[in-house]
Amino acid sequence: MKYLYLNGKNSVALTYIEDSSKKSIVKDVFIDNIVHVFKDGENPNKEAYAEEIKRNSYKKLLNNQFENLAILTGAGSSVDIGNADKKGKILSQLWDDSENELTKDKFTLLCEKLNYDDKYDDGEIIKNLEKLLSIANTAKDYIPKDEIDIADCVDKIKNVIKGIDKKGEHEPVIENGNVIIENSDLKLTSNQDYIVYQFDFILRFVKN
Incomplete structure (x- = not known):
């Protein structure tokens, strides 16, 4: 099982199976640890559906307008983030x-x-x-x-x-929020301040 979002009791996750060509495809989508049942006759893009639920979950969380927001990133968080020769x-x-x-x-x-x-x-x-x-x-x-x-x-x-x-292009890291945070005293701190600040304003997540 691969978690796309995990926050307390709320989560979005995927399970995979291999098709005839040994390629991994999405088997089930789990929302809050419960398998999501799609309607009969639907042929959904399960991965896209899970991504949409994940983004909405982040948006709901961040719209709480926290006074302080800290993004903690660890070693390797920039690896393969970006495009072409610009990857971490x-x-x-x-x-x-x-x-x-x-x-x-x-x-x-x-x-x-x-x-x-x-x-x-x-x-x-x-x-x-x-x-x-x-x-x-x-x-x-x-x-x-x-x-x-x-x-x-x-x-x-x-x-x-x-x-x-x-x-460095860290848009894939930041874009999950998809929300504007209104806080004139906002201080966004991480071990990659330079890159994070560069892209939070480009993507309009922070409004002074």
């Missing part, structure tokens, strides 16, 4: 992009100078770009530039990350 990426993908920006040889040298050698049990390097940048920011004033310009490497890596951030 995980740390390992940003690591690869940074390696391409610096060149493989220079990126390898950077890891060596920073003594970054975290590896999995199978010997594969752990692509933790956050940790690498943390070490680099501490070490950049102590490693001679004639060996490698750590500060320059850090700036280039940050530009790679900023490039993804500026291109």
Whole structure:
């Protein structure tokens, strides 16, 4: 069962089966944990129906005009959000992009100078770009530039990350609300303020 909406006793969920070509298709729609019975003769788009109920549920919830609204997003919440080359990426993908920006040889040298050698049990390097940048920011004033310009490497890596951030299209995350929140003192806080603020006004969810 896949939940599209879950809030206390209220929920919207789907179950799936495989057709003859092994493709997953929607079997049943559950509203508040009760299977929805469509009328005889109907051939509904069950997934579209569930999406509509989900959107209406969000709208009903948000129309309560809460004084404060917090959107809490976790690691990976931006992954595959967006269009074409503008999709959010995980740390390992940003690591690869940074390696391409610096060149493989220079990126390898950077890891060596920073003594970054975290590896999995199978010997594969752990692509933790956050940790690498943390070490680099501490070490950049102590490693001679004639060996490698750590500060320059850090700036280039940050530009790679900023490039993804500026291109981020998080409309699919925000559009579920489909509601205008009237609150002149509204503060919308998350760990992705930049992107969330960028699109809440584009989609007209917040009215000052």
